[in-house]
Amino acid sequence: MTDRDPDPAGGRLTVDPDARDGRYHRQSLITWWEQPRLARATVLVVGAGALGNELVKSCVLMGVGTVVVVDLDVVEDSNLSRCIFFRSSDEGRPKAAVVAREAAALNPDVTVVGVVGDVRSTVGLGIVADVDLVLGGVDNREARLHVGQACWKTGTPYVDGAIEGLQGVVRAFVPPDGPCYECTMNERDHQLVAARRSCALLSHEELITGKVPTTATTAAVIAGIQVQEGIKLLHGIAADDTLAGRGFAFNGLTHDSYVVSYPRREQCLSHDHYDPARTSPVAGDASFAELLALGRGALGREDVTLETELDVAIAIDCGSCGTRAPLLRPLHELRPADVRCPACGRDATPQLRHRIGPDDDELLARRPGDLGLPPGDAITVRHGLDRWHLMLDGGRPPIERLRAVAA
Numbered sequence: 001m002t003d004r005d006p007d008p009a010g011g012r013l014t015v016d017p018d019a020r021d022g023r024y025h026r027q028s029l030i031t032w033w034e035q036p037r038l039a040r041a042t043v044l045v046v047g048a049g050a051l052g053n054e055l056v057k058s059c060v061l062m063g064v065g066t067v068v069v070v071d072l073d074v075v076e077d078s079n080l081s082r083c084i085f086f087r088s089s090d091e092g093r094p095k096a097a098v099v100a101r102e103a104a105a106l107n108p109d110v111t112v113v114g115v116v117g118d119v120r121s122t123v124g125l126g127i128v129a130d131v132d133l134v135l136g137g138v139d140n141r142e143a144r145l146h147v148g149q150a151c152w153k154t155g156t157p158y159v160d161g162a163i164e165g166l167q168g169v170v171r172a173f174v175p176p177d178g179p180c181y182e183c184t185m186n187e188r189d190h191q192l193v194a195a196r197r198s199c200a201l202l203s204h205e206e207l208i209t210g211k212v213p214t215t216a217t218t219a220a221v222i223a224g225i226q227v228q229e230g231i232k233l234l235h236g237i238a239a240d241d242t243l244a245g246r247g248f249a250f251n252g253l254t255h256d257s258y259v260v261s262y263p264r265r266e267q268c269l270s271h272d273h274y275d276p277a278r279t280s281p282v283a284g285d286a287s288f289a290e291l292l293a294l295g296r297g298a299l300g301r302e303d304v305t306l307e308t309e310l311d312v313a314i315a316i317d318c319g320s321c322g323t324r325a326p327l328l329r330p331l332h333e334l335r336p337a338d339v340r341c342p343a344c345g346r347d348a349t350p351q352l353r354h355r356i357g358p359d360d361d362e363l364l365a366r367r368p369g370d371l372g373l374p375p376g377d378a379i380t381v382r383h384g385l386d387r388w389h390l391m392l393d394g395g396r397p398p399i400e401r402l403r404a405v406a407a
């Protein structure tokens, strides 16, 4: 990533007269352009809405070798004015599947994989670690925060986009230096994320409130800048020439645009990084008992605990009638029906966990997938501050691991 001249184009757009003709000829005329870098790259696009359609379109046209697009929604008629890959006949079909199908037809050189589901439920940390770049096209801070933290833990560059009306912003976060996504959040952002978390028991439909005005043109501008920044990052262009740690704000009404630098907040809670040297691949179907044994071996001691990336509800406790009922589901997937007491019908309290120890008999026979953890996720083994990360299904290409959840 960083073995490039700091400013290979000398700040100017110059042409390479020896570039061969062909599909990528015109872009390859840019002297620093290396098409093989793009052909080797895997880019994860989170969201298949207005931004996601444009993000995938540009990646595929430019010859990014593998594009994975993840989204949990289905196509609605209100998407049709902003999404190049959707037709009215696609209504009701999963957005990610439609985008993958249509985008693949644009360029036979590119593999496009559609993953239907919430990114938290479908894309494990090990998959984020294995992709070269994440492009964000989501509409809420909670998803950005999750993706931003996963990227920081794994050292994966993250270029986020946001649009509203004729305005938009592109921000790039390049670990381990500089600010992360959470560093850019203000007090109000934190309040909104907390509010959404406390509303985790609302249905997905109920959360889609306050629809934001967006247009195809703003989506194209912002997604275009995102992919352009991503391409620069994939080429290892000098940080000063990218948006790393900065934001590009665009106002289409007044044609104002400017770049803002974000400070890195040292007290930020999202700067955790998983040392690749303290990581090992494990079978995706290992039980927690087996993972515990592997973890003991990795840390060389007996008293270790396992930590999951997600908070998981392992039971509900009814405060009204005292009933306890087992439940295995990540917090973000809980719906009102999941926390209804089976005995008295009143709302019960989910018992949340992200640690599993040797005394958790009821969980040790389970596998990460039984708890609703995504394929390719990480299980961290801990003793005090000493950690080791077991990457589920590690050693297999991310695309293979995604087959289980691909559309």
Ligand SMILES: [Zn+2]
Pocket (backbone or CB within 6 Å): 179, 180, 181, 182, 183, 184, 265, 268, 269, 270, 271
């Ligand atoms: Zn931060």
Ligand SMILES: [Zn+2]
Pocket (backbone or CB within 6 Å): 318, 319, 320, 321, 322, 323, 341, 342, 343, 344, 345, 346
């Ligand atoms: Zn009850």
